[in-house]
Amino acid sequence: METQPQTTFEHSIRVTWGDCDPAKIAYTGRLPWFALDAINAWWEEQLGGDGWFEMELDRNVGTPFVRLEMDFRSPVTPRHRLVCRVWPVKLGETSITFRVDGMQDGILCFSTRTVSVFITADKFTKQAPPEDIRDIVQRHIAAAV
Secondary structure (H helix, E strand, O other), rough: OOOOOOOOOOEOOOOOHHHHOOOEEEEOOHHHHHHHHHHHHHHHHOOOOOOHHHHHHOOOOOEEEEEEEEEOOOOOOOOOOOOEEEEEEOOOOOOOEEEEEEEEHHHHHEEEEEEEEEEEEOOEEEOOOOHHHHHHHHHHHHHHO
Protein backbone atom coordinates (compact mmCIF):
# COMPACT_ATOMS: atom_id res chain seq x y z
CA MET A 1 0.00 0.00 0.00
CA GLU A 2 0.93 3.66 -0.35
CA THR A 3 3.15 5.43 2.14
CA GLN A 4 1.38 8.21 3.99
CA PRO A 5 2.68 11.66 2.99
CA GLN A 6 3.65 14.11 5.73
CA THR A 7 1.20 16.73 4.42
CA THR A 8 -1.83 14.45 4.68
CA PHE A 9 -5.23 16.04 5.33
CA GLU A 10 -6.72 15.02 8.69
CA HIS A 11 -10.41 14.77 9.49
CA SER A 12 -11.48 14.13 13.08
CA ILE A 13 -14.62 12.11 13.82
CA ARG A 14 -16.35 11.74 17.17
CA VAL A 15 -17.30 8.07 17.46
CA THR A 16 -20.36 7.74 19.70
CA TRP A 17 -22.09 4.99 21.63
CA GLY A 18 -24.70 4.84 18.84
CA ASP A 19 -21.97 3.87 16.36
CA CYS A 20 -21.18 0.75 18.37
CA ASP A 21 -22.44 -2.82 18.60
CA PRO A 22 -22.94 -4.99 21.72
CA ALA A 23 -19.19 -5.78 21.69
CA LYS A 24 -18.65 -2.04 22.42
CA ILE A 25 -16.76 -1.41 19.18
CA ALA A 26 -17.91 0.46 16.06
CA TYR A 27 -20.23 -1.50 13.78
CA THR A 28 -18.26 -2.78 10.78
CA GLY A 29 -20.61 -0.89 8.45
CA ARG A 30 -19.76 2.43 10.12
CA LEU A 31 -16.07 2.18 9.14
CA PRO A 32 -16.64 2.75 5.39
CA TRP A 33 -18.99 5.61 6.34
CA PHE A 34 -16.20 7.20 8.41
CA ALA A 35 -13.78 6.86 5.48
CA LEU A 36 -16.26 8.37 3.00
CA ASP A 37 -16.98 11.23 5.41
CA ALA A 38 -13.23 11.92 5.52
CA ILE A 39 -12.97 11.95 1.71
CA ASN A 40 -15.90 14.36 1.53
CA ALA A 41 -14.12 16.59 4.08
CA TRP A 42 -11.01 16.49 1.83
CA TRP A 43 -13.11 17.72 -1.11
CA GLU A 44 -14.62 20.44 1.09
CA GLU A 45 -11.14 21.57 2.13
CA GLN A 46 -9.86 21.62 -1.46
CA LEU A 47 -12.87 23.09 -3.28
CA GLY A 48 -14.64 24.99 -0.52
CA GLY A 49 -18.35 24.58 -0.01
CA ASP A 50 -20.07 21.30 0.70
CA GLY A 51 -17.82 18.75 -0.98
CA TRP A 52 -19.70 16.13 -2.95
CA PHE A 53 -23.07 17.87 -2.54
CA GLU A 54 -21.81 21.04 -4.18
CA MET A 55 -19.84 19.16 -6.83
CA GLU A 56 -22.94 17.21 -7.81
CA LEU A 57 -25.55 19.98 -7.71
CA ASP A 58 -23.61 23.14 -8.56
CA ARG A 59 -20.87 21.80 -10.82
CA ASN A 60 -22.69 18.78 -12.32
CA VAL A 61 -19.70 16.59 -11.44
CA GLY A 62 -20.30 13.26 -9.73
CA THR A 63 -17.76 10.77 -8.41
CA PRO A 64 -19.52 7.45 -7.80
CA PHE A 65 -17.42 4.70 -6.29
CA VAL A 66 -16.46 1.67 -8.34
CA ARG A 67 -14.13 0.05 -5.80
CA LEU A 68 -13.67 0.01 -2.03
CA GLU A 69 -10.95 -1.98 -0.26
CA MET A 70 -10.65 -1.96 3.51
CA ASP A 71 -8.16 -3.55 5.85
CA PHE A 72 -9.11 -3.80 9.52
CA ARG A 73 -6.30 -3.51 12.08
CA SER A 74 -7.68 -2.47 15.47
CA PRO A 75 -11.18 -1.89 16.89
CA VAL A 76 -12.68 1.61 16.71
CA THR A 77 -14.35 2.70 19.96
CA PRO A 78 -15.83 5.89 21.46
CA ARG A 79 -12.78 6.28 23.76
CA HIS A 80 -10.79 8.51 21.40
CA ARG A 81 -11.40 10.71 18.40
CA LEU A 82 -11.02 8.87 15.13
CA VAL A 83 -8.50 10.78 13.03
CA CYS A 84 -8.83 9.92 9.36
CA ARG A 85 -5.84 10.81 7.23
CA VAL A 86 -6.83 11.29 3.60
CA TRP A 87 -4.83 11.67 0.41
CA PRO A 88 -5.25 11.01 -3.31
CA VAL A 89 -2.85 8.40 -4.62
CA LYS A 90 -3.73 8.23 -8.31
CA LEU A 91 -5.54 10.27 -10.91
CA GLY A 92 -6.54 8.54 -14.12
CA GLU A 93 -8.18 9.91 -17.25
CA THR A 94 -11.63 9.59 -15.65
CA SER A 95 -10.94 8.17 -12.17
CA ILE A 96 -9.45 9.07 -8.82
CA THR A 97 -8.04 6.80 -6.12
CA PHE A 98 -7.97 7.85 -2.46
CA ARG A 99 -6.36 6.32 0.59
CA VAL A 100 -7.79 6.84 4.08
CA ASP A 101 -6.07 5.66 7.25
CA GLY A 102 -8.25 5.72 10.38
CA MET A 103 -6.27 6.19 13.61
CA GLN A 104 -7.25 6.30 17.27
CA ASP A 105 -4.81 7.25 20.01
CA GLY A 106 -1.88 6.78 17.59
CA ILE A 107 -2.98 3.28 16.54
CA LEU A 108 -3.92 2.40 12.96
CA CYS A 109 -7.48 1.00 13.06
CA PHE A 110 -8.23 0.66 9.35
CA SER A 111 -6.97 1.55 5.89
CA THR A 112 -9.10 2.04 2.81
CA ARG A 113 -8.35 2.45 -0.84
CA THR A 114 -11.24 3.74 -2.94
CA VAL A 115 -11.66 4.34 -6.66
CA SER A 116 -14.27 6.74 -8.03
CA VAL A 117 -15.13 7.67 -11.59
CA PHE A 118 -15.80 11.26 -12.63
CA ILE A 119 -19.19 11.62 -14.32
CA THR A 120 -21.43 14.31 -15.73
CA ALA A 121 -23.96 14.02 -12.91
CA ASP A 122 -27.21 14.75 -14.73
CA LYS A 123 -26.36 12.28 -17.53
CA PHE A 124 -24.45 9.71 -15.44
CA THR A 125 -21.81 9.49 -18.17
CA LYS A 126 -18.05 9.26 -17.65
CA GLN A 127 -15.99 12.40 -18.07
CA ALA A 128 -12.49 13.65 -17.44
CA PRO A 129 -12.14 15.65 -14.22
CA PRO A 130 -12.50 19.40 -14.68
CA GLU A 131 -9.11 21.13 -15.06
CA ASP A 132 -9.24 22.89 -11.67
CA ILE A 133 -9.92 19.57 -9.93
CA ARG A 134 -7.20 17.83 -11.97
CA ASP A 135 -4.72 20.56 -10.96
CA ILE A 136 -5.59 20.28 -7.25
CA VAL A 137 -5.34 16.48 -7.21
CA GLN A 138 -2.09 16.41 -9.19
CA ARG A 139 -0.49 18.89 -6.75
CA HIS A 140 -1.39 16.61 -3.84
CA ILE A 141 -0.13 13.49 -5.58
CA ALA A 142 3.15 15.24 -6.50
CA ALA A 143 3.59 16.42 -2.89
CA ALA A 144 3.20 12.83 -1.68
CA VAL A 145 6.09 11.52 -3.77
